[in-house]
Amino acid sequence: MAEKFDAIVIGAGIIGACTGFELAKRGYKVLNVDKLPEAGHGSTSGSCAIIRLHYSTPDGVAMAREGYYYWIDWPKYLGAVDESGLVKYINTGCLVIKTEKNHYLKNVMTSLDELNVPYKDYSPTELQEFLSILDVKGFGPPVASNNERFGTPTKESIAGAIYVPESGLISDPKQSTHNVQRAAEAIGGKFMFKAEVAEIRKKDNQVVGITLKNGDEIDAPIVINVAGPHSFIINRMAGVEGDMNIKTRPLRQEVCHVSAPEGFDYNNLGTIISDGDVGCYSRPEVGNNILIGSEDPECDTMEYIDDPDNYNTNFTEQWTTQVLREAQRIKGLKIPRQPSGLVDLYDCSDDWIPIYDKSSLNGFYMAVGTSGNQFKNAPVVGALMAELIKAVESGHDHDKEPVQFAMKYTKRNCNIGFYSRLRKINPNSSFSVIG
Ligand SMILES: Cc1cc2nc3c(=O)[nH]c(=O)nc-3n(C[C@H](O)[C@H](O)[C@H](O)COP(=O)(O)OP(=O)(O)OC[C@H]3O[C@@H](n4cnc5c(N)ncnc54)[C@H](O)[C@@H]3O)c2cc1C
Numbered sequence: 001m002a003e004k005f006d007a008i009v010i011g012a013g014i015i016g017a018c019t020g021f022e023l024a025k026r027g028y029k030v031l032n033v034d035k036l037p038e039a040g041h042g043s044t045s046g047s048c049a050i051i052r053l054h055y056s057t058p059d060g061v062a063m064a065r066e067g068y069y070y071w072i073d074w075p076k077y078l079g080a081v082d083e084s085g086l087v088k089y090i091n092t093g094c095l096v097i098k099t100e101k102n103h104y105l106k107n108v109m110t111s112l113d114e115l116n117v118p119y120k121d122y123s124p125t126e127l128q129e130f131l132s133i134l135d136v137k138g139f140g141p142p143v144a145s146n147n148e149r150f151g152t153p154t155k156e157s158i159a160g161a162i163y164v165p166e167s168g169l170i171s172d173p174k175q176s177t178h179n180v181q182r183a184a185e186a187i188g189g190k191f192m193f194k195a196e197v198a199e200i201r202k203k204d205n206q207v208v209g210i211t212l213k214n215g216d217e218i219d220a221p222i223v224i225n226v227a228g229p230h231s232f233i234i235n236r237m238a239g240v241e242g243d244m245n246i247k248t249r250p251l252r253q254e255v256c257h258v259s260a261p262e263g264f265d266y267n268n269l270g271t272i273i274s275d276g277d278v279g280c281y282s283r284p285e286v287g288n289n290i291l292i293g294s295e296d297p298e299c300d301t302m303e304y305i306d307d308p309d310n311y312n313t314n315f316t317e318q319w320t321t322q323v324l325r326e327a328q329r330i331k332g333l334k335i336p337r338q339p340s341g342l343v344d345l346y347d348c349s350d351d352w353i354p355i356y357d358k359s360s361l362n363g364f365y366m367a368v369g370t371s372g373n374q375f376k377n378a379p380v381v382g383a384l385m386a387e388l389i390k391a392v393e394s395g396h397d398h399d400k401e402p403v404q405f406a407m408k409y410t411k412r413n414c415n416i417g418f419y420s421r422l423r424k425i426n427p428n429s430s431f432s433v434i435g
Helices: 014-025 058-072 074-078 103-114 124-130 173-186 228-238 317-329 378-393
Strands: 007-010 030-033 089-091 094-097 120-122 161-164 168-170 190-192 197-203 206-212 217-219 223-225 248-259 272-275 280-285 289-294 341-349 355-357 364-368 404-406 413-415
Touching: 007 014, 007 206, 014 030, 014 173, 014 364, 014 378, 030 173, 058 074, 058 103, 058 378, 058 413, 074 173, 103 161, 120 124, 173 190, 197 228, 206 223, 223 228, 228 248, 228 341, 228 364, 248 317, 272 317, 280 317, 289 317, 355 378, 364 378, 378 404
Parallel strands: 007 030, 007 223, 030 190, 094 272, 223 364
Antiparallel strands: 089 168, 094 161, 120 161, 197 206, 206 217, 248 289, 248 341, 272 280, 280 289, 355 364, 404 413
16 A cells, blocks of 8 residues: 655755655645665765845745845754754855846845845956955956957956845755755655655556655655756656747856965855856855856857756866866966865756746645756745645645745745746846856
């Protein structure tokens, strides 16, 4: 006889764990299944775990602001002990460089103002006083490393930057997922690892359960796809891609790990930098190191992956390009002989905005397409998904009249319809990890 649950969450990454936790809080008998051996072992473990508030719309800022409050209130959010320790939010602040492409942050500043998020508007001179190791010359728009103008300044100085002091990072993204697992288990949530979903079973357009690769069947009238870079496989298994206007696919990313310039205490004096002028983002990393990721400039070829279980996990020329780009901004940054860092996958949607939605199959939901920027929002997304599921299961027609989600800290309403699978591609997206 198949074991029965009220809801099955496919995936135990940070978004899946938070979704399971929030459903358990609302009284659902819930199971998270994951094919990997531990929570957060998938793309969450590769996350840079940056918690930043700058987005170009008030709704984007509101969501991140809401998430920020969950992270700084982490033990209260969990309400449970994790024997292996709780993660910490580390405040570093975040510098965002003004560029023509981001409209010199006009929309970002208006959005931050609307949410009362404090920031400082720096001129290039003030910026240099703020962080002496910054080179404030303009290098953008970014070009490929084989372009002859690569590394040559295009302007005497950038237009300036804003500094958002309330920004930072989570000490260990994988462990944060374990924290949520323990919190969910404390209120009855169940987790099953090394369990690969091979089939989504349905009857009369209603999901009835899953079948694992080993043949075991588990029944539930609600199944939620939170499979990260594997989300498109699960959606195809459920046969729900047909009516989706926005779809997801895995995108390969390299993150570089380099030493900070010698003699500079980057852990204490450094900050997150979102730098569209050189096409990179970076953040301090323990041991006086710097992590460097790509802001996906238009000159770079995006490497979409067909098989998320089989792709090149070695560093390529892209690694060197990213470090050389960052070295344009940070004076004295050395290019190591031996590349280090990590290669991982984003679950990228067509417009780089996530899909938090129901589907054409009754009882089948998805929290997918997190496009490299939703770690920070995970606790909010968990609550949003649980409210969406509760409303739809009680008969609400979300496709016709989108469910409104009340955010508890910012006291704003989030129109979940914004994240619909049926939406048109959002032309206001940055089409990058910036979201
Ligand atoms: C390199 C990198 C840097 C990032 N940096 C940031 C950042 O600084 N800030 C930020 O906010 N966000 C960032 N992100 C994004 C953020 O980390 C992700 O959005 C988030 O971790 C996704 O969580 P998830 O639970 O949806 O997916 P995952 O963590 O990938 O979890 C999905 C799980 O589903 C499981 N699964 C898949 N298929 C099956 C199956 N058939 N059966 C059973 N289980 C299955 C997988 O094993 C996996 O554990 C980054 C992402 C990456 C890759």
